[in-house]
Structure formats: C-alpha cells, structure tokens
Amino acid sequence: MKTQVLIIGAGPVGLMAALLLSNQGISSIIVERRLERMTAPKAHAVNCRTIEICDQAGVSGDLIRSHGTPPEKAGWVRFVSKLASVEFGALTYERQTDETLAITPFPLINISQPRFEQLVASELQKKDNVCILRGAEANRLEETADGVTAHVLLRGVDAPIEIAANYVLAADGAGSRTRDRLGIKMEGPEALQNYVMIHCEGDLGAFIDHRPGVLYFNFHPDAGGAFIIYDDTKSWVFMKSYDPAVESADAFDEERCRREVINAIGSDTVDFSVRNISPWTMSAQIAEHYRSGRVFLIGDAAHRFPPTGGLGLNTGVGDAQNVCWKIAHVLKGQALESLLDTYEVERRPVAVNNSTQSMTNAAKIVEVFSALYGDDPAKLSEHFLKACERPQENEALQAAINAQKPHFDSIQLQLGYRYHSEALKGSAAIEPPADDDISQYTPSYDVGALLPHEWIMVDGEKQSILSRLAHDRFTLICASSSQPPQCEFDDLHIVEGPAGWEERAGVSGTGALLIRPDGHIAARYANAGALRGDTVKNDLNKILGREG
Numbered sequence: 250m251k252t253q254v255l256i257i258g259a260g261p262v263g264l265m266a267a268l269l270l271s272n273q274g275i276s277s278i279i280v281e282r283r284l285e286r287m288t289a290p291k292a293h294a295v296n297c298r299t300i301e302i303c304d305q306a307g308v309s310g311d312l313i314r315s316h317g318t319p320p321e322k323a324g325w326v327r328f329v330s331k332l333a334s335v336e337f338g339a340l341t342y343e344r345q346t347d348e349t350l351a352i353t354p355f356p357l358i359n360i361s362q363p364r365f366e367q368l369v370a371s372e373l374q375k376k377d378n379v380c381i382l383r384g385a386e387a388n389r390l391e392e393t394a395d396g397v398t399a400h401v402l403l404r405g406v407d408a409p410i411e412i413a414a415n416y417v418l419a420a421d422g423a424g425s426r427t428r429d430r431l432g433i434k435m436e437g438p439e440a441l442q443n444y445v446m447i448h449c450e451g452d453l454g455a456f457i458d459h460r461p462g463v464l465y466f467n468f469h470p471d472a473g474g475a476f477i478i479y480d481d482t483k484s485w486v487f488m489k490s491y492d493p494a495v496e497s498a499d500a501f502d503e504e505r506c507r508r509e510v511i512n513a514i515g516s517d518t519v520d521f522s523v524r525n526i527s528p529w530t531m532s533a534q535i536a537e538h539y540r541s542g543r544v545f546l547i548g549d550a551a552h553r554f555p556p557t558g559g560l561g562l563n564t565g566v567g568d569a570q571n572v573c574w575k576i577a578h579v580l581k582g583q584a585l586e587s588l589l590d591t592y593e594v595e596r597r598p599v600a601v602n603n604s605t606q607s608m609t610n611a612a613k614i615v616e617v618f619s620a621l622y623g624d625d626p627a628k629l630s631e632h633f634l635k636a637c638e639r640p641q642e643n644e645a646l647q648a649a650i651n652a653q654k655p656h657f658d659s660i661q662l663q664l665g666y667r668y669h670s671e672a673l674k675g676s677a678a679i680e681p682p683a684d685d686d687i688s689q690y691t692p693s694y695d696v697g698a699l700l701p702h703e704w705i706m707v708d709g710e711k712q713s714i715l716s717r718l719a720h721d722r723f724t725l726i727c728a729s730s731s732q733p734p735q736c737e738f739d740d741l742h743i744v745e746g747p748a749g750w751e752e753r754a755g756v757s758g759t760g761a762l763l764i765r766p767d768g769h770i771a772a773r774y775a776n777a778g779a780l781r782g783d784t785v786k787n788d789l790n791k792i793l794g795r796e797g
C-alpha cells in the first residue's frame with residue numbers, strides 16, 4: 250500500500266492529524282492496533298483552542314458543545330471528604346460561559362474522549378483520501394531515499410504488509426513503540442504516582458445534583474482519590490492511587506474496585522456497574538526529539554503529562570495542527586524540507602511549559618492535604634475530623650483551596666502560547682511571563698502569537714475573525730485602507746480587517762499582518778512602505794525555506 254502520510258494510532262491526535270491533512274489534499278492511512286475504539290473515557294476538558302482548530306477543520310465547534318456537558322453542570326471542581334459527605338470548598342472549572350466569548354468563539358467544554366473521537370471520526374468518514382485500518386499494528390519502519398516503509402501486522406494475518414509513505418506521524422500514545430524503535434529517549438520523571446482508573450456507569454445524581462461539578466477531589470484519609478464526571482451524572486471514573494511496592498495493580502479486580510468506589514462515594518445506595526479497570530502511571534516526560542528523519546512524534550507519543558491540567562489531548566491536537574500544515578506545504582512543493590525542523594522547535598517548548606504546569610498543579614494539591622491533616626501524623630484523624638466541622642470558617646483550608654485556582658483556570662496556556670522559529674519573520678525569543686499568571690490571557694499581535702479572536706460581521710452574520718483565515722495557505726489581513734500588494738503568489742489569501750482592527754493590531758491604516766495556516770502571526774507590515782509585493786513574497790519564501 251502507498252500513501253503520502255502514514256499515521257500510527259487512531260487516538261484523538263491521530264484522527265485529528267488525518268483530518269487536517271485531508272483538508273489540505275494530503276492522503277493518509279491510519280493504522281490502529283485495536284479493533285474497536287476505546288470506550289473508557291480519559292480526557293474530559295477539550296479547551297477553546299482545540300475547539301477552534303476542530304471547527305476550522307470541519308468538526309463544528311457548536312456540534313462539539315452540543316455533545317458536551319453544559320457549564321451549569323460541569324462548571325465546578327469540588328473538594329470533599331467523600332463524594333456524599335462534607336464539602337470543604339469549590340472553585341469554578343475553567344471558563345465555560347458566554348463571558349469568554351470576548352476572547353474565543355468556543356469556550357472550553359467538558360466532553361468525554363470517546364465522544365470527541367467519535368465526532369472527529371464521523372467527519373473523517375466523509376473523506377476519500379483517508380483510510381483507517383483497524384487491527385493493524387505498526388512494527389518495523391525502514392527509511393528509504395524518498396520515504397518510509399512500515400511493516401504492519403494485521404490481526405489474523407501471519408505475514409506483515411508493507412505500507413510506503415512519504416512521512417510517518419507516530420500518534421501511538423504514551424507508550425509509543427515507534428519512539429522506542431527510533432531510539433528517542435524521554436526526559437523527566439517516569440513514575441510520579443500509580444493509579445487505577447475505575448470507569449463506572451450508574452446515576453450519581455442523588456449525591457451531586459445539588460452540588461454539580463466535573464471533578465470531585467476526595468480527601469477522606471481512607472477514601473482518597475478523585476471522581477471525574479463525564480456525560481451528565483451517569484458515566485464517571487474514580488481514580489484511585491496505589492503503591493506498587495505494597496500491592497500489584499492485579500489486586501484491583503472488579504470486587505475490590507466496587508468496594509473502593511462505594512467507600513469513596515460514602516454510600517452503597519448507588520446502582521452502578523464497573524465498565525473498565527485500567528492501571529496507569531503518572532509521568533511528566535517529554536521526548537528529547539520530536540523528529541527522526543521522516544518520522545514525527547505527535548500527541549502523547551511526544552509528551553506525557555500528569556492529568557492535573559487537562560492538557561494532554563489539547564496539546565496533542567496543537568502538535569497535529571502544527572506539523573500537518575508544514576508537511577502539506579512540503580508535499581505540495583510549496584515549502585522545502587527545512588520547514589519541518591520548525592515543528593520541534595515550536596511545539597516542544599509548549600509541551601515543556603504544559604508539563605511543568607501540570608506538575609505544579611499536582612504538587613499544589615498537597616497544600617489542601619496539609620490544611621486538613623495537620624503536621625502531626627499521630628493526630629491526623631483528630632485534625633481531619635475537626636476540619637470537617639466548619640470548613641468554611643477554616644482560613645488555612647480556604648486559603649489552600651483558593652491557591653488551587655490556576656490549576657482550574659489556565660486560559661493563558663490555552664491561547665497565550667507563542668512560537669519562536671525560522672518559520673516566522675522576526676519572532677522574539679520567548680521569555681517566561683514575568684508574573685507567571687496562567688489565568689491571565691492578554692491578546693497579542695506580536696509575531697509568533699495566535700491571531701486574537703474578535704467578532705466581525707460578514708454578510709450580516711456575526712463571525713469570528715478566525716473563520717476568515719485560510720487553513721491551507723497564508724492569509725494577509727490588510728487594514729481597511731491598505732492596498733493589498735501586487736504579489737504573484739497564488740497561495741496567499743487576502744482579507745480586509747474590520748474597521749478599527751489596525752489600532753488593535755498596532756499597524757497603520759495601510760499596514761497588514763501575515764498569518765500562517767495555523768493562525769499564528771508570521772509577519773507584521775506596519776504601513777504601505779513595508780507592505781510591498783516583493784517584501785511579502787520574500788518573507789514567504791524565507792518562512793517556507795525557499796530563499797529567493
């Protein structure tokens with residue numbers, strides 16, 4: 250078999266990559282070793298940037314929202330003793346309401362990972378340049394002069410088949426065998442904590458309808474763990490930590506898991522079934538390289554974060570968007586191979602930042618434990634029972650809960666990341682923000698930043714300016730009185746910015762911004778003098794690696 254891009258793994262990131270490539274006219278084959286899609290949910294938070302990318306790719310943001318849990322049900326994270334007992338405090342969970350429409354057309358939504366994958370897969374079914382092979386495990390990869398040949402084992406077939414591709418995207422998850430075969434090492438701690446993820450179905454409404462939420466952190470000394478509520482109140486996961494030095498994951502059979510869950514709820518009145526039990530290890534690791542020749546790591550294959558931050562899937566979709574427009578440009582002869590080197594340069598720092606923040610979030614929860622348990626282990630129970638009496642009046646406890654806010658309000662990580670590479674004209678090196686406040690997003694029109702969203706009227710209809718951007722070409726947004734340059738570039742999409750936009754963008758009435766297919770600002774033209782056809786053409790040539 251032959252294809253332009255072979256994608257290993259049909260998780261959310263592999264599926265999105267196929268869709269993004271398909272939209273640019275690039276064919277792909279996805280090989281997935283499982284016969285069926287996973288039904289156990291993992292991710293729940295699909296953030297605003299991911300939805301923006303999906304919407305542009307044809308999976309409507311409104312559709313994703315309509316399949317998610319509405320903010321009035323999933324808008325809080327709660328700190329409790331057990332699910333059915335004392336609540337110590339609550340925080341709002343990310344920005345899900347209409348207030349956020351000033352900075353994004355699609356606020357974050359809670360949707361279970363299988364549902365999200367289903368929506369992407371449905372869109373993929375409409376494409377005739379994507380083929381998904383299930384029960385197909387990628388094995389050995391051999392790089393040739395102009396591509397890669399993958400040896401793929403099909404379930405029930407003895408001899409491997411060969412798939413030849415120009416490029417390979419390894420979206421084969423945290424335990425990526427492709428990464429190992431390429432000899433790419435992971436950097437960072439491999440085992441921070443061990444968990445069993447117990448997926449259950451059954452109605453928890455009696456305990457949470459009066460205090461709805463998406464995450465419930467249990468702090469009872471004998472019932473620690475966290476509930477993630479997916480799909481209303483009927484599908485949920487209880488995450489239980491365990492110590493492999495004391496017991497093996499095998500100890501968590503269905504009977505044991507039922508007991509753990511009943512204890513964590515604090516009531517045996519819920520009629521529930523255990524659907525899936527899966528052990529997993531919390532790591533904070535980033536691949537030392539994202540590229541080896543014609544093979545690129547994307548998603549969890551490139552980074553594995555603690556889930557405290559809801560960033561794994563979201564970062565993976567960003568990886569897919571970044572590498573796919575670049576591969577498409579190279580395959581279409583519009584860019585030279587060197588453009589592909591900028592994938593790692595741009596995306597790895599984003600992963601490092603997101604990993605660090607996820608670790609900080611995980612570590613900070615310890616402060617709530619300290620406030621509840623005190624510092625004398627011999628008096629832990631006594632201290633805890635006292636804290637349960639009037640938690641709202643316990644200043645140390647409330648301060649510890651409030652200190653968790655950045656964990657659950659990370660808008661800067663979602664929209665504020667910037668790139669610095671050769672695929673941008675004059676981007677500044679990225680300094681960590683001075684105040685390091687991840688809950689503050691300040692729109693920026695600097696090179697490397699994402700073009701900020703704003704509402705505009707198009708033919709009497711309200712649209713985001715982001716929907717005016719081309720996803721397969723560069724877009725030049727010209728201020729209202731600029732003269733679009735005469736530039737014999739048929740792959741340049743030219744649009745006029747709305748009235749007053751130039752002031753926000755910091756260019757004159759005759760200036761413009763050049764936007765990449767992934768929505769990042771590639772170059773700024775302050776005025777008519779700067780905005781000449783040959784200048785824009787030269788910049789594009791440089792960005793795309795074809796000097797001249």
Ligand SMILES: Cc1cc2nc3c(=O)[nH]c(=O)nc-3n(C[C@H](O)[C@H](O)[C@H](O)COP(=O)(O)OP(=O)(O)OC[C@H]3O[C@@H](n4cnc5c(N)ncnc54)[C@H](O)[C@@H]3O)c2cc1C
Nearest residue numbers: 258260261262282292293294387422548549559561562563
């Ligand atoms: C409890 C929990 C909660 C989470 N919550 C969030 C959240 O709210 N938001 C968020 O953004 N992220 C969250 N995450 C992380 C998120 O689930 C992952 O980041 C996401 O699944 C990564 O997607 P992926 O496509 O890269 O990898 P995966 O989903 O792991 O998919 C990889 C696929 O590759 C296949 N595969 C592997 N090897 C081969 C091979 N050799 N050949 C063929 N196929 C192969 C596998 O079968 C699998 O289907 C959470 C994770 C956990 C555990």
